[in-house]
Amino acid sequence: MPVTDALSRRPRVLPPTLPLVRVGQLARGLFLADSPLYLASHWRLGRSFPCVAPLLQHCPWCAGAEKREHAYIPILLGHVGYKPTRELLELPPHVFPENPRLYGLCFSASRRSKRATVIMTIEPRPPNVSAPPPPIGSDQVLRTLAKVYALPDPAAYETENEWLLALEIRTRSPDYSPGRHNAKAALP
Numbered sequence: 701m702p703v704t705d706a707l708s709r710r711p712r713v714l715p716p717t718l719p720l721v722r723v724g725q726l727a728r729g730l731f732l733a734d735s736p737l738y739l740a741s742h743w744r745l746g747r748s749f750p751c752v753a754p755l756l757q758h759c760p761w762c763a764g765a766e767k768r769e770h771a772y773i774p775i776l777l778g779h780v781g782y783k784p785t786r787e788l789l790e791l792p793p794h795v796f797p798e799n800p801r802l803y804g805l806c807f808s809a810s811r812r813s814k815r816a817t818v819i820m821t822i823e824p825r826p827p828n829v830s831a832p833p834p835p836i837g838s839d840q841v842l843r844t845l846a847k848v849y850a851l852p853d854p855a856a857y858e859t860e861n862e863w864l865l866a867l868e869i870r871t872r873s874p875d876y877s878p879g880r881h882n883a884k885a886a887l888p
């Protein structure tokens with residue numbers, strides 16, 4: 701029997717989300733993107749709400765809540781004695797140089813306590829560290845942040861406009877309440 705309707709196309713594959721981490725006492729690893737993406741948050745009612753002004757041109761929380769700036773960059777996080785893992789690292793924006801080209805570079809970030817300033821050093825990859833995996837694109841970063849903030853998954857919509865409409869509806873809903881913004885601390 702001739703096969704006329706064999707499956708020949710790979711279905712659309714969603715980019716996976718990444719675990720979100722912040723700097724504990726010390727985090728070391730490799731950057732998997734050239735530059736971070738920025739997303740501010742608002743602290744209200746004991747939770748973090750995303751600042752959606754850059755996406756929707758207005759934000760329901762800008763007028764009434766404190767705003768905190770965050771930078772997010774995909775990394776390969778080193779663990780002493782374990783295989784490195786792909787993570788999304790949350791950092792204060794000031795630790796990054798201007799116009800960075802960070803992919804494949806090594807970093808070491810530390811802070812003395814949870815509220816202390818993060819100090820980051822960036823260095824070329826030493827010859828004994830193997831080549832980094834391919835870069836992680838902004839789609840994966842955006843999907844991860846949408847999940848963190850309980851926003852509609854951008855990969856589930858055909859067009860950007862559909863997603864923005866879903867985002868508008870979700871953030872205007874009186875029932876919208878993002879989960880607690882609790883990135884786990886990276887273990888050295």
Ligand SMILES: [Zn+2]
Nearest residue numbers: 751752759762
């Ligand atoms: Zn805002």
